[in-house]
Amino acid sequence: MESTRVSPAAARLLADAATLSRELPELKGLIESVAPLLAARAELLETLPGWQGPLPQVEEPHFCQGNYLLAESGFQALAPLLPLAAQRLLPAMTTAFPGLAGELDTLQRGLTEGALPFADLEALALDEEDIRLAGVSPEVLRFVAWQLVKPLLERQAQDLASLIRHLPWTQATCPICGGGPDFSRLLRPKDNAEFITAHGGARHLRCATCAAEWKYKRISCPACGNEEPSTLTVLRNEARPGDRVDACDVCKAYLLCLDASEMIDIPDTSIAMLTMLPLELRARQAGYTPMALQPWELEEPAC
Incomplete structure (x- = not known):
């Protein structure tokens, strides 16, 4: 019998799902039910054609002033x-x-x-x-x-x-489509000297619309721009120190975050989001609202 081939991206995602199901038996049912859908998306992404025809021209001064690539x-x-x-x-x-x-x-x-x-x-x-x-x-x-x-x-x-990879972008919205973030990661810079200077991983936001990632200042709420440390709350899972929720006490929005600055094997983002459901529940019980919804949620987000 011929075995079904799985793309490398889907195979890695399913492997991450299996690992996290063993580590989090309380979420095993959710992870195992949603993982095949996420794997199917990964398979689809690898077979889709991308942008058709010439790529759009980037007007660098216009872009660097905060105008995202596909604004027009x-x-x-x-x-x-x-x-x-x-x-x-x-x-x-x-x-x-x-x-x-x-x-x-x-x-x-x-x-x-x-x-x-x-x-x-x-x-x-x-x-x-x-x-x-x-x-x-x-x-x-x-x-x-x-x-x-x-x-x-x-x-x-x-x-x-x-x-736009090497162009400066300081906005809390996506540099490609202008969408807001649904997830963030703290990643160790490739330059170890920069990592030591930064005292932690650089923050990367992920677009809820097109999944593009971009660097953004670490001490700031992407929803309202609040930069006062005393009103920025971090909820953590003691059993999983890399999982966290970054919440703002001014606008009451929160964003899931994976601190991968010390991780050797960084799990697929979609699977990592699943494992943070207990933290999400804590954030909601504390009165915070998600900046963007996860695939299994149907209500309105905060922004």
């Missing part, structure tokens, strides 16, 4: 690739979210029979139109639309990242 043009059309995304991801979503199986089946039929055009799905995901489909709640429809569209945005962003 936006991403390229996504609808032509959405059938592929639906084919790869909808079965994995049904497995990950069995409670939504009926609505996902109805949505699949709507796409197959043309009741829900893929162009409408793109417009819904990008908040350009309010689309409805009988038998599927608006929340689930928007959730699925976003899950299908997001990998396509990420793939285009991968090609665009090289255009």
Whole structure:
């Protein structure tokens, strides 16, 4: 029997998931149900075409003044690739979210029979139109639309990242698409001297829209810009010192953070986010609101 081939990115993600399931038995069910969906996304990303045609021109003075790369043009059309995304991801979503199986089946039929055009799905995901489909709640429809569209945005962003990698960017929003962050990491700089000088890893924010990463000042709230240390709270998990939540007492927003400055093997970001669910619950119980939602959440974020 021929074995199913798994891409390197998906294989690494599944390996990280297996490791963390053993380390966190209380989250094993969640990790094992969502990991195949995340692996399917990783597989899809590796097979998608990226930006089509010439890359956009970067006007460096304009960009360095805080104007993100796609401010004028936006991403390229996504609808032509959405059938592929639906084919790869909808079965994995049904497995990950069995409670939504009926609505996902109805949505699949709507796409197959043309009741829900893929162009409408793109417009819904990008908040350009309010689309409805009988038998599927608006929340689930928007959730699925976003899950299908997001990998396509990420793939285009991968090609665009090289255009701005060495340009200064000081904003709390994404230098490629202008989106806000959903995660951050503290990473050890490649230059050890810089690491010693910084007394800790450099902070990198990850875009909730296109997954691009960029450096950002460490002592600051990305949601409101607050830089007063006494009003910036860090929630930690004593059993997992790399996991933390950075919260702001001024705007009451929080952001998940992985302190990977001392890690040799850094887990996949999507899996790392899953393991921070207990910290998220603590943050919410303390009155903080997420800056962006995770894939298993359907309510409105803070910003």
